[in-house]
Amino acid sequence: MRFRPAMQNWFASGDNKLGAWPALYCLWAAFAICSAIAFSGFSAENVTRLLVIAFLFGQIALRSMLAKALPQLAPKTRFIVLGTVLAAVVEGFHMISTPVFLSLRIGADTSLMQGLINYALDLLFTVPAYLVIFSVIWVFVNRYRYPLWHYVVIMGLAQALGDGGFFYFWNAPAMLLFLPYPMTNYHAINVIPFLAVRGDLKCNRSASALIYLAVPALIGTYLVCGAIIKFLGRFFGLESN
Numbered sequence: 001m002r003f004r005p006a007m008q009n010w011f012a013s014g015d016n017k018l019g020a021w022p023a024l025y026c027l028w029a030a031f032a033i034c035s036a037i038a039f040s041g042f043s044a045e046n047v048t049r050l051l052v053i054a055f056l057f058g059q060i061a062l063r064s065m066l067a068k069a070l071p072q073l074a075p076k077t078r079f080i081v082l083g084t085v086l087a088a089v090v091e092g093f094h095m096i097s098t099p100v101f102l103s104l105r106i107g108a109d110t111s112l113m114q115g116l117i118n119y120a121l122d123l124l125f126t127v128p129a130y131l132v133i134f135s136v137i138w139v140f141v142n143r144y145r146y147p148l149w150h151y152v153v154i155m156g157l158a159q160a161l162g163d164g165g166f167f168y169f170w171n172a173p174a175m176l177l178f179l180p181y182p183m184t185n186y187h188a189i190n191v192i193p194f195l196a197v198r199g200d201l202k203c204n205r206s207a208s209a210l211i212y213l214a215v216p217a218l219i220g221t222y223l224v225c226g227a228i229i230k231f232l233g234r235f236f237g238l239e240s241n
Contacts, residue, residue, distance in 0.1 A: 022149050029180035036181050044097040049181060051093040056188040059086075067195040075200040076138055082193040083134035084127060090189055091126055092119060100125050100229060101238040125232065129225040133159070134193070136221045140214040141194060145205040151194050152187060158215040159186035162222030 033053065037046055059066055070078050091099070095106040095118060104118040137155060140146075146154070160182045161169070169176055233239030 025149075025153065025180065029184060032178040032181040033184075036178060048093050048097040049184065052090055052185050052188050055089065055093070056184060056191075059188065059192050063192065063195060066192045069196065075197040076142070079138050079141075079193045079197045080131060080134040082196055083137070083189055084130045086189040086192060087130040087134075088123055088127060090185060091122055095119055095122060101233050103238050103240075121238070125229050129229060130189075132225055133218065133221055134190075136217060137190065137214070140211065140217070141198075142201055143205060144211040144214075145207040146194075146211055148194075148198075150211065152191060153183075154211060154214055155190050155194075155218070156183035156186045158218035159183075159190065159222070161215065162219040164222075164226075166219055 033049070036049070040046060042050075070081060073081060095104070095115070097105070099105055099118065099122045101122075104122050106115045106118055110118070141151065157179075160179070163186075165182055169179070230239055
């Protein structure tokens, strides 16, 4: 109940022409989340997702304050830095389920020091990738006009598919019914950066259908970054062959 006013204002900050679509998307997401928990309970993966969703709700509630962070930075730098910082926080939630390498997973028997080392190693590999990923997203948002809810869905979809989701859903198309569940992971890292800079973007941005090119572009970016990370992980003995 405490988040209802925040969500109503969140809808109002989008485009009126979308009508009920934002609310329908949120209902779909709620269905996907509840169904996943009902099927597999509070597994490490589901606990991770729930922590990320709580983090997302916190951002929505505090969006006015968070969107004003780092005002001294140029818009491009601000967008990339905010996105990367949020991604680093979300990476911390994933340490108990799916860190960048399974050898870095933090369990109940992992000491605090070892956990911090594992998290630092995870960030050593993932932060450079997120710098590249948010640089690519910046190219699109600074060239094309993305209404808020188009941005939310398009970028969330692109990152969910790019970060392993494309092959997963290709092999299990029925799981597309639960697509918003993994997309929330990327809403938690890419929405606040967009809100922070959308007033500073070029006024002559194109409103064409080319906004959807972000999907294949980000899938390709994730594939390249992922391949490099896996290669380096094997080289340093963090990833098994």
